[in-house]
Amino acid sequence: MxxxxxxxxxxxxxxxxxxxxxxxxxxxxxxxxxxxxxxxFALWEFVVDHYQISNALLPAPSAVASRVVAVLPFLLKQAVPTTVETIAGFAIATVLGIALAVVISASQFVREAIYPNIVFFQLIPKIALAPLFIVWLGIDSPSRVTFAVFICFFPVVVATLTGLGSVDRDLLRLCRAVGASRWKVYTDVRFPVAIPHIFAGLKIAITFAMIGVIVGEFITAQAGLGYMILFAASQADMTLIFASITLLCVIGLALYAVIVVAEGLVLRRYGD
Structure with a gap:
């Protein structure tokens, strides 16, 4: 050989x-x-069965699964407004967050003027501000979507800023040396480098968006999975609470998976 x-x-x-x-x-x-x-789940089932814990206190996974099957059509109907408002809030926050991050990264003056205020608002407990959105925007969907945007906006801005600022300085100097326009630098250099950071922020934002919608439904909604959880709690119906939470988890995982798939497609497009 x-x-x-x-x-x-x-x-x-x-x-x-x-x-x-x-x-x-x-x-x-x-x-x-x-x-x-x-x-x-097996341990949970064993503990509930072994200690004979009442469903009114902690239902077993098997009881929750049976309830999900029994009320699934109704829960799916309730899931529609929750899902739509979550996607809407996430989409608006994504567009606004990326756009603002681009503006901040392009101007040191804008960064010094705006970014500290964004951080300040992030430090405010979001739940405490939820009633204000109800007063300003009413009890309908706009208040919940706006609150979701308010909650998930910050991770998108910070992640995008981090990504746009992580480009090699020598590469940027080379772009300026060859006469590349600022727009060309962003589209061909900064954004490809920032993609992993942006999607990291989006993964956080989608979970925050759902939290914002659920909080809004706790306060004002007459439909949605958040409303169902609150209604079931008022009836001490623990299996319905856990059934609603289970569907929320499934929806959240599905939305998260969509972002992961989109990240893979975008990274493949840019040859990562």
Whole structure:
């Protein structure tokens, strides 16, 4: 066997090992959370059954699953306004947050004037301000969407600013040396580098958006999963509370998964 053939064989073996390692890693990423969740549910079921805990205090996972199946059509109907308002708040916060981050990163004067105020508003407890949005915007959907935007806006701004500011300074000097316009620098250099940071902020923002909508539904709504949780609590119906929370978790995971898929597509587009 020649040296070339030995090198080719070693390369194939290394490639197979790398492929197997990647497959193993992906399997672990999927299976480990599932197995952990199954273990937690099994332990939960055992504790409730062993100590004979009442459903009025803590329903078992099997009881929650049965209730979900029984009321799923009704819960899905209630999930529509919650999901729509969450997506709307997230979308508005994404556009405004990225746009503001671009403006702040482009001007030191704007950064010094605006960014400290953004941080100041972030330090204010958001829940304390929820009634103000109700007073200003009423009890309908606009108040909940606006509150969701207010909650999830900050992570988008900070993550985008971090990404736009993480570009290698030598690369920026090279762009200026070759006469690249500011817009060209943003589209071809800054944004591709900032993509992982932006999506990190979006992953946080989508969860915050749902929290904002649910808080709004606790206060004013006559429909939605947040309203169902509050209604079930008033009736001491713990299985319905957990059934509503279960559907909220499923919706949240689905929205999070959409962002993860979008991140992969965008990174693939930019050759990451």
């Amino acid at each position: 020649t040296v070339t053939e030995i090198d080719a064989t070693a390369a194939r073996v290394a490639a197979r090992r790398k492929t197997a390692a990647n497959i193993g890693r992906r399997v672990r990423v999927v299976l480990l959370p599932i197995l952990t969740a199954c273990l937690v």
